[in-house]
Amino acid sequence: MNKLIAFMALVFMVTACSDTAPEVKIQWTEVTELPQAISNNAVAAATVDGDQFLYTFMGLQRGKSFRDVSSYAASYNVSSEVWKQIPSVPDSVGRLASTAEYVNGYIYIFGGYTVAEDGSEKSTPEVWKFDPNTNAYEQVDDMLVSVDDAVSLVYNDRYIYLVSGWNDTNSVSNVQVYDTVDDAWETATPYPGPAVFGHSGGIVGNTMILSDGVELQQEGDERSFIMSAGSVKGVINPEDPTDITWNRIQQHPGAARYRMAAVGIESPAPMVVFMGGTDNPYNYNGIGYNSRPSSPLAGVFGYNINSGEWVELGEMPSPVMDLRGVAKTGDAYYLIGGMDAEQRVSNKVQKFTLQ
Template identity: 40%
Template structure:
């Protein structure tokens, strides 16, 4: 799912492709189902557990640019190319962060619901197909933020807040914030949220993120929040970046890696394969929709 190169409402799609490691060509797969009239969605989140991919939410865009957050949750069997509809999200969100704990619980942290951000942490249990509410996110509620989890500690950074104006239209402002949430080992719904120092004091939007052992990695993204066409909410085209932030959850320090010139943005997940960080698609320089798979060397040192 996502946005094709035309970058308008008609370019929003629900298409799926898969690449078997070792093969050279991507193969089309069954499109993602939807309970909504419009099938294509933007800003969905996805995580994998074993041979399944869990897909959450996203939003549709119509001709009049109306946006609706989808409540849909699907489990996709990668090997069988089949979907199973799961319990809908209690509060539909898009542009959220999805994190897996104990290969059972999936946490959706903050995100956008129809007309504004929420501070909820919604937890899906893959064994019981049920939802629960965890301790709410204590940072500024945001969309387009980034996050990772290592052990029972999750780190959430940045994103975009909705800021009201005096007798004027609201604004979308980037927020430079990082929080660490420690999940209670006896109660997975209890999270102790604490502020973290920010690695650069400059917020990023829609970075790619994952974990590698005891490190949480956030990569690329933009310093100017933007609409789905890549143009900033301030009317200025959003620039892509390539710096990486690496946080050690045990030593509690950040390391900032300089950019490699492979600038990109509009990501969410970040893959790790054979000591490489891998991004698929996204947007590049001049907001061009990418058809590239970019692999960057990475060592856990």
Template identity: 45%
Template sequence: MRGQIYIFGGYTVAEDHSERSTPEVWRFDPASETYTHITDIPVPVDDTVALVHQDRYIYLVSGWHDTDNVDLVQVYDVEEDRWFEATPFPGAPVFGHAGAIDRDNVIHVCGGTRVVPPPAPGEHRSFAATADCWLGSLGDDPSQIEWSAGIDVPSGAFYRGAAYRDFRAIVFVAGTDNAYNYNGIGYNGEPSEPRSDTLTFIPRPADLRECEAPRIRAGRSAPIGHWGTHEGIRFMDIRGVVQGNIHGNTRTFALGGMGANQTVRDTVVELPRFVMAAEDTVLYALICVDPPVVGSDPNQPRHKTFISPANHEPL
């Protein structure tokens, strides 16, 4: 972001296996290879999601704080070196989730692991990976988020993968469906294995939100988006990705992570780009029909506007 790399929080593990979330925030300058300690996170979190908005704000959505998840959305203002809170996350607080912001300034957050309360007094709580997705619309006020429920990940729970924007799609890559702590062994005692799929979510274009009833043809209301499934890259625990413009092309990379059999990786992998398929275009090529004018001939053809999702303009 602005030629700098920001590193937020994390956690430490003591000899007794207790964990502590760390508040430190570091800014790394690749040109000078120097680190600068900037303003700490007000409520330290780890396993959170960091999202960049307007090349100025970095949103930390939910995450783990010391002993439990939090529903906080903490926002760092790069220009003023200060933190403020935004509208809280509405779902069950999670850690190990993934997210990105689409072209219409909508946050997409999916997956993660929630805390399940003890079933009875004296028993232990448990952890459950989730497929839940949430959407958050951003407006002029960076502290206000209009949250709504999204469409769940179709292939089940998604944990410790990553998400990134590719053209109009939000890509969810890597990860696992079996939640674990730091060693790759699930809370259920079973070894976690990487997912075998990569998922793309094509959001409904903002134009169509303005073209719904009464103008949209009866029975043709648009869904909020559409999931696609592709071959996976089979590793997990990457938490995030690095995107950059190289010779005019946006390229996306994942560093390290954990592969099959809890093998820690030292590789850098370029992640795929996805071109919107024809069926995705058809999905949103809805027909908006002007309502009849009072007193006009009901048999007179009315003006039709075809909305193209590829360029968000009438055809």
């Protein structure tokens, strides 16, 4: 059995942007490392026979070349602290920038992109329904628009939203809604402002908060990728899950970020918490579009939905970028893998709780 690798009880007091915001503490711990370092991987958590499990699907291995775009999948028993390799998606095609969500007993894995030997990339439309009880996959209806580097969010333990993202040659503003009960897709109110990829977001109740990402700018034949600073609030109409009221909100503290992790937190205050990522966007190997190495940012912050204010939550003990999501079990949240300050693919698993 793998043992607990390190315990770092780093507790940060929140610096609130409003006197009405509650005091929050965040505590970090490193738990059993992944057997294989992985980055830009889809992550989720599930309950199996009363036990809590973490999951990672696909992503980038340490070599960071097209050969290292992986179909690797593994599960982690939180109680026994053991990682185990599990079957990859049935087509065994390695993908980057996929996303995964746990809904009503199943994990749904969306899209991503493949990388060919000549460097060409292709956004994939497939959606896989994974049963954590049997480790079996079932292919369900494809996305309406193939996207990677999109934000996925779950509403009402039924609907999964894919917000903006990259489609082959351009970013798109589409908001796609997958109904897990009917195995059917619908189109929701489009994402406002520039279409982006590599942005981040979370949801509490029917309220989404999303931030940043990268947008494509094109002048003639010249294409460039730039950070797109901005934060957005989306409120889902409970009577119609395709109807979203979008509004721009105050920007979060610090620089705009790319591929940071985000998650909705209900307690001790309803907020969406963001962490990691970088202010120097890149494709997949950690070297920026500007040819300079990218480094992760350590700051953690959250948007308090009740007060409408951002709060600063200290710093990550081990900053990482290239994240696709946060896995939640009970009151604990996990960052699985990622890329560190030396652009190395990581096998660390970082756990945090808020009080």
